[in-house]
Amino acid sequence: MTEELLYAGKAKSIYRSDSPDELIVVFRDDITAFDGGKKDVLAGKGEYNARVSARLFELLEAAGVPTHLLAVEGPGRMRVRWLTMIPLEVIVRNIAAGSLVRNYPFEEGSRLDPPLIVIDYKDDTRHDPMLNDEIVLALRLATQAELDELKALALRVNEVLNGVFADLGILLVDFKIEFGRDAGGRIRLGDEISMDSMRLWDGETRESLDKDVYRFAKGDVLSTYARVADRILGDE
Ligand code: ATP
Numbered sequence: 755m756t757e758e759l760l761y762a763g764k765a766k767s768i769y770r771s772d773s774p775d776e777l778i779v780v781f782r783d784d785i786t787a788f789d790g791g792k793k794d795v796l797a798g799k800g801e802y803n804a805r806v807s808a809r810l811f812e813l814l815e816a817a818g819v820p821t822h823l824l825a826v827e828g829p830g831r832m833r834v835r836w837l838t839m840i841p842l843e844v845i846v847r848n849i850a851a852g853s854l855v856r857n858y859p860f861e862e863g864s865r866l867d868p869p870l871i872v873i874d875y876k877d878d879t880r881h882d883p884m885l886n887d888e889i890v891l892a893l894r895l896a897t898q899a900e901l902d903e904l905k906a907l908a909l910r911v912n913e914v915l916n917g918v919f920a921d922l923g924i925l926l927v928d929f930k931i932e933f934g935r936d937a938g939g940r941i942r943l944g945d946e947i948s949m950d951s952m953r954l955w956d957g958e959t960r961e962s963l964d965k966d967v968y969r970f971a972k973g974d975v976l977s978t979y980a981r982v983a984d985r986i987l988g989d990e
Protein backbone atom coordinates (compact mmCIF):
# COMPACT_ATOMS: atom_id res chain seq x y z
CA MET A 755 0.00 0.00 0.00
CA THR A 756 1.33 3.45 -0.83
CA GLU A 757 0.88 5.67 2.18
CA GLU A 758 -0.48 9.15 1.63
CA LEU A 759 2.07 11.83 2.38
CA LEU A 760 0.36 14.57 4.39
CA TYR A 761 3.33 16.85 5.04
CA ALA A 762 7.04 16.92 4.31
CA GLY A 763 8.94 19.21 6.68
CA LYS A 764 12.65 19.94 6.74
CA ALA A 765 13.64 16.69 8.47
CA LYS A 766 10.55 14.53 8.82
CA SER A 767 7.66 13.36 6.65
CA ILE A 768 4.19 12.68 8.00
CA TYR A 769 1.99 9.99 6.47
CA ARG A 770 -1.64 9.06 7.00
CA SER A 771 -1.98 5.67 8.77
CA ASP A 772 -4.64 2.94 8.77
CA SER A 773 -6.27 4.66 11.77
CA PRO A 774 -7.91 8.13 11.61
CA ASP A 775 -6.38 9.30 14.90
CA GLU A 776 -2.86 8.09 14.17
CA LEU A 777 0.00 9.15 11.89
CA ILE A 778 3.28 7.65 10.74
CA VAL A 779 6.30 9.93 11.20
CA VAL A 780 9.36 9.14 9.08
CA PHE A 781 12.63 10.67 10.28
CA ARG A 782 14.56 11.46 7.09
CA ASP A 783 18.32 11.74 6.65
CA ASP A 784 18.04 15.43 5.69
CA ILE A 785 19.77 17.88 7.99
CA THR A 786 19.30 21.64 7.75
CA ALA A 787 20.40 24.71 9.68
CA PHE A 788 20.03 28.49 9.53
CA ASP A 789 16.37 28.45 8.38
CA GLY A 790 17.17 25.90 5.69
CA GLY A 791 20.12 27.96 4.36
CA LYS A 792 22.49 25.02 4.94
CA LYS A 793 21.31 21.52 3.92
CA ASP A 794 22.78 18.05 3.55
CA VAL A 795 21.79 14.41 3.58
CA LEU A 796 23.57 12.13 6.08
CA ALA A 797 22.68 8.47 5.59
CA GLY A 798 21.56 6.96 8.91
CA LYS A 799 20.91 10.23 10.73
CA GLY A 800 17.11 9.81 10.63
CA GLU A 801 17.33 6.45 12.32
CA TYR A 802 19.55 7.74 15.14
CA ASN A 803 17.15 10.61 15.81
CA ALA A 804 14.08 8.35 15.69
CA ARG A 805 15.57 5.84 18.15
CA VAL A 806 16.70 8.54 20.57
CA SER A 807 13.35 10.33 20.33
CA ALA A 808 11.43 7.11 20.97
CA ARG A 809 13.56 6.24 24.00
CA LEU A 810 13.19 9.73 25.51
CA PHE A 811 9.43 9.78 24.87
CA GLU A 812 9.12 6.39 26.61
CA LEU A 813 11.01 7.69 29.65
CA LEU A 814 8.89 10.85 29.72
CA GLU A 815 5.64 8.90 29.40
CA ALA A 816 6.77 6.70 32.32
CA ALA A 817 7.41 9.91 34.31
CA GLY A 818 3.84 11.12 33.70
CA VAL A 819 4.33 13.39 30.66
CA PRO A 820 1.69 12.60 28.01
CA THR A 821 3.37 12.15 24.59
CA HIS A 822 2.25 11.31 21.07
CA LEU A 823 4.35 8.11 20.81
CA LEU A 824 2.42 4.91 20.17
CA ALA A 825 5.03 2.56 18.66
CA VAL A 826 8.28 2.35 16.75
CA GLU A 827 7.52 0.78 13.38
CA GLY A 828 10.83 -0.08 11.78
CA PRO A 829 13.99 1.99 11.31
CA GLY A 830 13.27 5.72 11.42
CA ARG A 831 9.50 5.22 11.59
CA MET A 832 7.21 6.04 14.49
CA ARG A 833 3.47 5.60 14.92
CA VAL A 834 2.05 8.58 16.81
CA ARG A 835 -1.26 10.08 17.86
CA TRP A 836 -2.44 12.68 15.36
CA LEU A 837 -2.25 15.99 17.23
CA THR A 838 -3.53 19.42 16.30
CA MET A 839 -0.18 21.09 16.77
CA ILE A 840 0.11 24.36 18.69
CA PRO A 841 2.52 26.50 16.59
CA LEU A 842 4.87 27.23 19.47
CA GLU A 843 8.50 26.20 19.93
CA VAL A 844 8.93 25.82 23.66
CA ILE A 845 12.63 26.13 24.47
CA VAL A 846 14.04 25.26 27.89
CA ARG A 847 17.53 26.55 28.72
CA ASN A 848 19.78 25.33 31.55
CA ILE A 849 23.01 26.92 30.29
CA ALA A 850 23.35 30.10 28.21
CA ALA A 851 24.18 29.37 24.55
CA GLY A 852 22.98 29.98 20.99
CA SER A 853 20.51 32.79 20.31
CA LEU A 854 20.34 33.65 24.02
CA VAL A 855 23.97 34.80 24.04
CA ARG A 856 23.70 36.37 20.58
CA ASN A 857 20.69 38.47 21.60
CA TYR A 858 21.21 39.18 25.30
CA PRO A 859 24.20 39.86 27.56
CA PHE A 860 24.46 36.34 29.00
CA GLU A 861 27.90 34.79 29.23
CA GLU A 862 28.13 31.65 27.09
CA GLY A 863 28.24 28.55 29.28
CA SER A 864 26.85 30.22 32.41
CA ARG A 865 24.27 28.24 34.40
CA LEU A 866 20.67 29.54 34.31
CA ASP A 867 19.10 28.84 37.67
CA PRO A 868 16.16 28.51 37.56
CA PRO A 869 16.04 27.28 33.95
CA LEU A 870 14.60 29.70 31.41
CA ILE A 871 11.59 28.94 29.24
CA VAL A 872 11.49 30.85 25.97
CA ILE A 873 8.57 30.49 23.56
CA ASP A 874 8.97 31.20 19.84
CA TYR A 875 6.24 31.43 17.21
CA LYS A 876 6.69 28.49 14.80
CA ASP A 877 6.59 30.35 11.50
CA ASP A 878 9.60 29.99 9.20
CA THR A 879 8.45 32.88 6.98
CA ARG A 880 8.82 35.16 10.03
CA HIS A 881 11.98 33.40 11.27
CA ASP A 882 10.28 32.05 14.43
CA PRO A 883 10.06 35.31 16.45
CA MET A 884 10.07 35.16 20.24
CA LEU A 885 6.65 35.53 21.90
CA ASN A 886 5.44 36.53 25.31
CA ASP A 887 2.24 35.39 27.07
CA GLU A 888 0.33 38.49 25.95
CA ILE A 889 1.11 37.87 22.25
CA VAL A 890 0.21 34.17 22.57
CA LEU A 891 -3.15 35.19 24.08
CA ALA A 892 -3.79 37.99 21.55
CA LEU A 893 -3.09 35.59 18.65
CA ARG A 894 -5.30 33.00 20.39
CA LEU A 895 -2.58 30.37 19.98
CA ALA A 896 -3.35 29.00 23.47
CA THR A 897 -5.32 30.00 26.56
CA GLN A 898 -3.58 31.17 29.74
CA ALA A 899 -4.44 27.83 31.38
CA GLU A 900 -2.88 25.98 28.42
CA LEU A 901 0.22 28.20 28.54
CA ASP A 902 0.61 27.44 32.25
CA GLU A 903 0.23 23.73 31.47
CA LEU A 904 2.80 23.90 28.63
CA LYS A 905 5.33 25.59 30.88
CA ALA A 906 4.77 23.12 33.74
CA LEU A 907 5.14 20.20 31.30
CA ALA A 908 8.28 21.76 29.78
CA LEU A 909 9.88 22.03 33.24
CA ARG A 910 8.93 18.44 34.02
CA VAL A 911 10.47 17.32 30.70
CA ASN A 912 13.60 19.25 31.67
CA GLU A 913 13.81 17.51 35.07
CA VAL A 914 13.48 14.06 33.49
CA LEU A 915 16.00 14.77 30.70
CA ASN A 916 18.47 16.39 33.12
CA GLY A 917 18.40 13.14 35.11
CA VAL A 918 18.97 11.04 31.99
CA PHE A 919 21.90 13.12 30.76
CA ALA A 920 23.53 13.63 34.18
CA ASP A 921 23.85 9.84 34.42
CA LEU A 922 25.59 9.83 31.01
CA GLY A 923 28.07 12.60 31.84
CA ILE A 924 26.38 14.91 29.31
CA LEU A 925 25.21 18.49 29.97
CA LEU A 926 21.71 19.28 28.69
CA VAL A 927 22.31 22.89 27.64
CA ASP A 928 18.91 23.57 26.05
CA PHE A 929 16.23 21.93 23.93
CA LYS A 930 13.10 22.67 21.92
CA ILE A 931 9.79 20.84 22.23
CA GLU A 932 6.40 21.15 20.58
CA PHE A 933 2.95 20.34 21.91
CA GLY A 934 -0.43 19.57 20.37
CA ARG A 935 -3.97 18.61 21.35
CA ASP A 936 -5.10 15.00 20.84
CA ALA A 937 -8.56 13.87 19.66
CA GLY A 938 -9.83 14.20 23.24
CA GLY A 939 -8.43 17.76 23.61
CA ARG A 940 -5.60 16.67 25.91
CA ILE A 941 -2.24 18.42 25.56
CA ARG A 942 0.56 16.04 24.61
CA LEU A 943 4.22 16.36 23.75
CA GLY A 944 4.63 15.87 19.98
CA ASP A 945 7.30 16.13 17.30
CA GLU A 946 10.75 14.88 18.41
CA ILE A 947 13.47 15.19 21.03
CA SER A 948 16.74 14.35 19.35
CA MET A 949 20.25 15.56 18.60
CA ASP A 950 18.62 17.98 16.13
CA SER A 951 16.48 19.64 18.80
CA MET A 952 18.73 19.54 21.89
CA ARG A 953 22.04 21.23 22.64
CA LEU A 954 24.26 18.70 24.43
CA TRP A 955 27.81 19.21 25.70
CA ASP A 956 30.22 16.59 26.96
CA GLY A 957 30.36 17.08 30.75
CA GLU A 958 34.17 16.96 30.84
CA THR A 959 35.32 18.62 27.64
CA ARG A 960 32.19 20.71 26.84
CA GLU A 961 32.52 19.60 23.19
CA SER A 962 29.25 19.76 21.23
CA LEU A 963 27.38 16.48 20.80
CA ASP A 964 24.43 17.76 18.74
CA LYS A 965 23.43 19.71 15.63
CA ASP A 966 25.91 22.48 16.49
CA VAL A 967 28.56 20.08 15.08
CA TYR A 968 26.73 20.51 11.74
CA ARG A 969 25.83 24.20 12.14
CA PHE A 970 29.39 25.24 12.86
CA ALA A 971 31.33 22.45 11.09
CA LYS A 972 32.88 21.29 14.37
CA GLY A 973 33.58 17.71 13.27
CA ASP A 974 31.97 14.59 11.86
CA VAL A 975 28.22 14.94 12.39
CA LEU A 976 27.16 11.35 11.81
CA SER A 977 29.74 9.79 14.12
CA THR A 978 28.80 12.33 16.82
CA TYR A 979 25.11 11.40 16.48
CA ALA A 980 26.06 7.70 16.57
CA ARG A 981 28.12 8.11 19.76
CA VAL A 982 25.39 10.06 21.55
CA ALA A 983 22.71 7.60 20.45
CA ASP A 984 24.84 4.72 21.80
CA ARG A 985 25.24 6.49 25.13
CA ILE A 986 21.50 7.19 25.43
CA LEU A 987 20.31 3.80 24.20
CA GLY A 988 22.87 1.74 26.12
CA ASP A 989 22.54 -1.97 25.33
CA GLU A 990 19.20 -1.68 23.50
P1 ATP B 1 10.87 22.71 12.03
O1 ATP B 1 12.10 22.07 11.47
O2 ATP B 1 10.97 24.20 12.20
O3 ATP B 1 10.35 22.02 13.29
P2 ATP B 1 9.34 21.47 9.96
O4 ATP B 1 7.87 21.55 9.73
O5 ATP B 1 10.22 21.60 8.79
O6 ATP B 1 9.70 22.58 11.00
P3 ATP B 1 9.71 18.63 10.49
O7 ATP B 1 10.20 18.05 11.75
O8 ATP B 1 10.42 18.27 9.24
O9 ATP B 1 9.66 20.17 10.82
O10 ATP B 1 8.19 18.25 10.25
C1 ATP B 1 7.41 17.61 11.17
C2 ATP B 1 6.07 18.34 11.27
O11 ATP B 1 5.12 17.47 11.89
C3 ATP B 1 6.15 19.59 12.13
O12 ATP B 1 5.39 20.61 11.51
C4 ATP B 1 5.50 19.16 13.45
O13 ATP B 1 4.89 20.25 14.12
C5 ATP B 1 4.47 18.15 12.96
N1 ATP B 1 4.09 17.13 13.94
C6 ATP B 1 4.92 16.51 14.83
N2 ATP B 1 4.24 15.60 15.58
C7 ATP B 1 2.96 15.62 15.14
C8 ATP B 1 1.77 14.93 15.52
N3 ATP B 1 1.77 14.02 16.50
N4 ATP B 1 0.61 15.23 14.87
C9 ATP B 1 0.61 16.17 13.88
N5 ATP B 1 1.69 16.85 13.47
C10 ATP B 1 2.86 16.60 14.09
Ligand code: TYD
Nearest residue numbers: 845851852853854928929930950951952953
Ligand atom coordinates in the same frame (compact mmCIF):
# COMPACT_ATOMS: atom_id res chain seq x y z
P1 TYD C 1 18.47 28.68 19.93
O1 TYD C 1 19.71 28.96 20.70
O2 TYD C 1 17.31 29.59 20.20
O3 TYD C 1 18.71 28.78 18.38
P2 TYD C 1 20.01 28.52 17.53
O4 TYD C 1 20.39 27.12 17.81
O5 TYD C 1 19.53 28.74 16.13
O6 TYD C 1 21.03 29.50 17.98
O7 TYD C 1 18.06 27.16 20.14
C1 TYD C 1 17.80 26.65 21.42
C2 TYD C 1 17.57 25.18 21.34
O8 TYD C 1 16.37 24.85 20.67
C3 TYD C 1 18.66 24.40 20.61
O9 TYD C 1 18.86 23.19 21.34
C4 TYD C 1 18.10 24.13 19.26
C5 TYD C 1 16.62 24.07 19.51
N1 TYD C 1 15.83 24.62 18.40
C6 TYD C 1 15.24 23.78 17.48
O10 TYD C 1 15.37 22.55 17.55
N2 TYD C 1 14.51 24.33 16.45
C7 TYD C 1 14.34 25.65 16.34
O11 TYD C 1 13.66 26.11 15.38
C8 TYD C 1 14.94 26.52 17.32
C9 TYD C 1 14.80 28.01 17.25
C10 TYD C 1 15.67 25.96 18.32
